[in-house]
Amino acid sequence: MKFRDLVIPSLAALAVGAALTGCLVDLYGGDPQLQIQVDSHRWKLESEGLGDTLSPVWMVSFDPPVDGGAVTKVQNLPVAGNLNLFLRLSDTLGKDTVVRHLLDAGVGDFLKLDLVDDSVGTLRIR
Amino acid sequence: MFWTLLIGLAVSGSDPTSAWPQELEDFQRGLHAKALGYLDVGQIQTMEPNSTIGHPTLGQLDGFREYRRVLGAMLGPDSSSQVRLGLEGGWEGGGWTPDLYLSTPPDPNLFHASWSAGLCGSLVASKLFGMAGLHHTDAMDWSGPGGNRVLAPETDLWTVVRWNRAGLLAATDRRGLCTSRLSYLSDPSPLSRDAGWFFPQLEASADWERADWNRWNGNDEWAGTLRVPLLAQRISARVEAGSDGFRLAQVSSDIDPQGEVGMDLSWSVRHGEDLPGVRMRIPFLTFSVNDPDDVDEFAVRGSLVWSLRFRMTWEDSQTWYSPGRRPAPPGAKS
Numbered sequence: 001m002k003f004r005d006l007v008i009p010s011l012a013a014l015a016v017g018a019a020l021t022g023c024l025v026d027l028y029g030g031d032p033q034l035q036i037q038v039d040s041h042r043w044k045l046e047s048e049g050l051g052d053t054l055s056p057v058w059m060v061s062f063d064p065p066v067d068g069g070a071v072t073k074v075q076n077l078p079v080a081g082n083l084n085l086f087l088r089l090s091d092t093l094g095k096d097t098v099v100r101h102l103l104d105a106g107v108g109d110f111l112k113l114d115l116v117d118d119s120v121g122t123l124r125i126r
Numbered sequence: 127m128f129w130t131l132l133i134g135l136a137v138s139g140s141d142p143t144s145a146w147p148q149e150l151e152d153f154q155r156g157l158h159a160k161a162l163g164y165l166d167v168g169q170i171q172t173m174e175p176n177s178t179i180g181h182p183t184l185g186q187l188d189g190f191r192e193y194r195r196v197l198g199a200m201l202g203p204d205s206s207s208q209v210r211l212g213l214e215g216g217w218e219g220g221g222w223t224p225d226l227y228l229s230t231p232p233d234p235n236l237f238h239a240s241w242s243a244g245l246c247g248s249l250v251a252s253k254l255f256g257m258a259g260l261h262h263t264d265a266m267d268w269s270g271p272g273g274n275r276v277l278a279p280e281t282d283l284w285t286v287v288r289w290n291r292a293g294l295l296a297a298t299d300r301r302g303l304c305t306s307r308l309s310y311l312s313d314p315s316p317l318s319r320d321a322g323w324f325f326p327q328l329e330a331s332a333d334w335e336r337a338d339w340n341r342w343n344g345n346d347e348w349a350g351t352l353r354v355p356l357l358a359q360r361i362s363a364r365v366e367a368g369s370d371g372f373r374l375a376q377v378s379s380d381i382d383p384q385g386e387v388g389m390d391l392s393w394s395v396r397h398g399e400d401l402p403g404v405r406m407r408i409p410f411l412t413f414s415v416n417d418p419d420d421v422d423e424f425a426v427r428g429s430l431v432w433s434l435r436f437r438m439t440w441e442d443s444q445t446w447y448s449p450g451r452r453p454a455p456p457g458a459k460s
Contacts, residue, residue, distance in 0.1 A: 031224075051183035079224045080175070081187035107175060107188055 031076040032105035036087070039116045041068045043089040043123055046096070050077065053086050053098055065090060080107045087115070089123070101125050145193065145218055146240065146261055147297075147305055147339050148423040153214075154286045154295045155311060155329075156439040156449030157199065159248045159255045163212070164199040164449070168435035170424045171223075181222075193220030193424045199246050199257065205442050208251050214244035214259055220424070239264050244284070258285040261297075293331075297339070307333045311450065329353035329450065341422045342396055343370050353450075366418075371395070374418045376403075384447035386438075394418040401427065410436055 038045050045066040049059030058078045066072055077083070085103040090096050105111055114126040149166070156164050171192040181187050197216030204210075219239035244259020265279040282304055284297040288311075295307035309331035333349040340347050349368035356363055356377075364376040374394035381387040392403040394416070403416035412433045414420045421427050440446035 050185075051181075057184055079184060079187050079189060081185055081189070083185040083187075084183060102185070 031078065032080050032107065032109045032111065033074050034077055034085075034103070034105070034111050034113070035072055035074045036066070036113045036115065037071040038066045038068050039114050040123055042091050042117060043097075043115065044068075044091075045072065045115065046088040046090055048072070048075070048085065048087050050079070050083055050085060053088070056086070074110075077105055080105050080109070087125075089115075097123075099123060099125065145195070145220070145423045145425075146242075146263075147335070147341065148419065149195075149197065149216075149218075150284055150286065150295055150297060150305075151307065152437075152449040153199070153257060154288065154293050154307065154309060157246070157255050157257065157286065158288050158452075159250045159253045160441050161248070161255065161439050162201050162203070162205060162210075162441055164439050166195055166197045166216075166435075166437045168193070168195045168433050168437070170194075170220075170420070170426075170431060170433040170435065172426050172429040172431055174429045187222060187224075189222050189224045191220070191424070191426050191429075192223045194218065197242070199244075201246060201248065209247070209249055211245070211247045214242065214246055214257055216242045238266060242284075253290045255288040256286065258283070260284075301336075303334075303336065305333065305335045305339045307331055328355070341425075342368060342373055343398075345370065349373065376418065383451070384438075385451040386448055390414075390417060392416070392418055394421075396421065396427070410434060 034048070036045060036048060045062055047059055047061040049056035051057040060072075060075055062072065083103045083105055085101045087099045087101065088096065089099060101113070103111065103113075116124050116126060118124050152166070153164065169192070172190045175188045175190065195216070195218045197214075197218070199212060199214040201210040201212030217239065218241070219237055221237045240261065240263040242259055242261040244257055246255070246257035248255040261282050261284055263280040266277040280299065282297045282299040285295070287294040291310055291312050293307070293309040293311060295305070295309070297304040297306075310329065312328045329352070331351045333351070335341075335347055335349065337344050337346050342349075347368045347370055349366060351364065351366040353362060353364045355361070360381075361377065361379050364374070364378065366373040366375075372395055374392055376390055376392035376394075378385075378390045379388045386407060386409055388407050390403075390405040390407070392405075394401045394403060396418075401416040401418075401421070403414065403418060403421075405412060405414035405417035405420065412420075412431075412435055414431050414433075415429070416427060417431075420431050420433075424431065424433075437448060438446045439449055439451075
């Protein structure tokens with residue numbers, strides 16, 4: 001088999017590969033999405049992110065912070081999996097805190113988290 | 127049906143990226159005194175999400191593995207010259223990617239790159255070919271809740287020699303010898319003209335691999351490989367075993383004498399795990415599950431892998447073939 005004999009089958013193979021890859025991209029399902037509702041009257045949501053808080057791989061800051069009763073915009077997460085989510089919050093006295101949460105975000109999932117105060121005033125994520 | 131079979135063969139697992147040792151073997155198998163050059167260009171990717179990929183700060187990721195390679199060796203273009211000199215150069219990169227869009231990952235630490243550069247030359251009359259160079263893998267470092275992790279950069283010197291049917295491969299770094307390989311790869315002359323079903327390309331090799339270069343079990347090991355043609359150039363068998371025991375058995379079928387189009391069936395044992403494998407090869411495209419070569423090169427186990435790949439040794443503008451093959455001599459049965 002000489003090089004020129006391979007041109008047409010090779011182009012056909014490329015077309016098949018491209019079509020197959022395109023189909024798989026359609027099956028992929030897209031990035032997971034996240035929305036957070038703040039139901040705490042004490043805490044405001046300053047930012048959300050993935051990874052290390054000092055050098056996050058992905059982070060969204062809210063300006064102004066998301067108050068109690070409000071929800072964030074739906075955010076497309078850059079990755080799927082069991083992710084280390086962190087939330088940076090500030091209270092009414094201006095004190096900051098960081099809350100970590102293991103987020104099970106599958107490909108194509110839509111996830112909604114609620115931030116609530118429990119009966120003793122501790123922040124909980126549901 | 128076929129895709130069901132492929133997916134049914136899949137078991138989960140992944141290995142550290144380890145493409146360079148396999149590429150050195152391909153150099154040694156593919157290049158010889160009459161060769162004018164060698165080219166390996168590819169995009170290799172898993173087709174199923176794999177949740178076994180751990181990230182030090184992000185968590186356990188659902189995603190895909192991918193690998194990219196551009197690597198070539200080119201000797202002087204005068205095919206009538208008895209002394210040829212040339213250059214080798216290559217870049218490889220790969221790791222984890224979040225989707226099938228041929229994208230790069232959001233965290234650059236998930237993409238690991240390396241490069242190589244070398245010189246090569248051949249004495250055609252003496253059937254001697256040699257190549258030597260440098261290979262460097264970039265450092266990786268990141269910080270996370272568990273502390274800082276650093277993967278140090280690595281640099282190794284490597285050499286490949288082929289004289290007549292004998293070959294030598296060696297690589298060394300600051301800690302000493304990384305790997306060495308003595309091989310015998312016959313030229314495509316029949317062992318017996320009368321036995322047309324038993325020729326050509328008998329291939330045997332003995333290897334030593336240091337633990338960090340051993341793709342099979344991570345220990346210092348000796349290994350041996352035997353490749354035997356069973357039916358002219360169309361079907362061949364390959365068996366590999368190490369001081370750790372059986373590693374793989376493979377039957378390859380080729381539609382073309384260049385070894386570019388065909389199907390391979392294999393059974394391998396890696397890290398103590400039985401892996402039945404299959405690989406389909408057509409020009410530019412390959413699909414496989416647990417193929418031992420793909421696992422060696424691209425560290426992808428238990429997942430359907432596709433590659434858009436062009437890999438060849440060529441002797442002139444009309445003569446090219448996959449590494450380890452040679453065109454049969456005129457008049458040979460095939």
